[in-house]
Amino acid sequence: MNSLESRLQLGLFLSLLLLAGILIWGGGYALQQVAESYVSTRLEHDAESVLRALNHPSRHKKIRMGRLTPVYLQPFSGHYFQVQIEGEEMIRSRSLWDQTLEIPDLAQGEVQILYLNGPEQQPLLVRVAGYQKRSQQLTLAVAEDLSEINQQIGRYQRNFLFAALTAIALLLLVQRLVVRHTLQRLDQVPQDMKRLERGEISQLSESVPDEVQPLVQEFNRILALLGQRLERSRNALGNLAHAIKTPLSLLQREIESNRFSSLEAQRQQLQTQAERIQRITERELRRARLAGAGTPGQRFDAAAEMNALITSLRLLHSAKRLDIHCSHAFQSPLPLDREDILELLGNLLDNACKWARQQVRCELSANTEIFQITIEDDGPGVSAADLDRLTQRGVRIDENMEGHGLGLAIVRDIVKLYSGEIRFLRSSQLGGLQILVRLALHH
Secondary structure, eight states, X not given: OOOHHHHHHHHHHHHHHHHHHHHHHHHHHHHHHHHHHHHHHHHHHHHHHHHHHBOOTTSSOSBOGGGSOGGGTSTTOSEEEEEEETTSOOEEOGGGTTOOOOOOXXXXXXXXXXXXXXXXXXXXXXXXXXXXXTTEEEEEEEEEEOHHHHHHHHHHHHHHHHHHXXXXXXXXXXXXXXXHHHHGGGGHXXXXXXXXXXXXXXXXXXXXXXXXXXXXXXXXXHHHHHHHHHHHHHHHHHHHHHHHHHHHHHXXXXXXXXXXXXXXXXXXXXXXXXXXXXXXXXHHHHHHHHHOSOOTTOEEOHHHHHHHHHHHHHHHTGGGTOEEEEEOOOOSOEEEEHHHHHHHHHHHHHHHHHHOSSEEEEEEEEOSSEEEEEEEESSOOOXXXXXXXXXXXXXXXXXXXXXXXXXXXXXXXXXHHTTOEEEEEEOTTTSSEEEEEEEESOO
């Protein structure tokens, strides 16, 4: 159970149910004690009446019935007494009929309260006490049926239970409304997350309940830290490339000078390595320019990004006057990281522009599961043997090789990150290389 609302409702329900149970039991117990105390007091008064009704042992009638309350004369009335006189016959009320109460013999002054089953299984409260009258030791038991009292207490407990359950239901309903109204303030967090993905904001709003504010603040802190690290990495990479570019140009000039004319083999080797470093430097500078500025975690919006990317590529390859065209039908951002897709497209399109004669075509499409990129150019293409090698797992053809120079390390890493695949084909329309990339939208 992960729902906070469900947990709060369950906790409140169990707490109220426990409280209602305690109140029902405690209230019933208190009523039982009060009722039994009242009955016990009444039995004590009835015992005194029975004592006054007892005749002298010498008389034929042991008790004067006229002095007794009529309920003791009616069979099974629920009011009973029984007298055990030492050495004499037991005296019972007519209400007992032929029944006998099992009571102990008590000495004078001793009192016991017993709970016995009487006639017709009536639950009786019995007051037993020891007395001495006219030098005779006797034990007198007076009992009363508790059935009516127990029924009244049971009725009270049932009514209280119904009222408690109704109150619990109302409280749960009120709590649900209060919790939902309170949690509505948290709806802003997922909305801000979506806006953050679309690049509309750079951090989450901190206008949230105090209990959640530390979490949002920590998230914003980490987000800002990641953004700063990404920006520092880009700046460091660009600065490094710029720093290398000038000494590298001087090194190339020195290599091309006549000082190495007598060491042609060594000069060629140095020239090759210098040109390789130059290409790597230019590639990193292009990547920094193509990536631009963006919020970490922002989604890729083809409608907003592709025009800027194509414009940058045209400026980078302005000397070739290329016809670069990209087609897509996206109106909303895709669930793909902006930086990853721009880096992927930037690498592939830059490579296509490098080898194209006049035309570069890019087509972006997607369904519910796959995002597909198709890039082709009208360059010299790749031989069938190199196409087979490019599709093999683990093969890396760097930019210093003849034919299409592909920085496959970056491309393959991004494709692998999105559980995708990359294929290299011969373009049937333009005649050059065709690159087909498929990425999972929900990786």
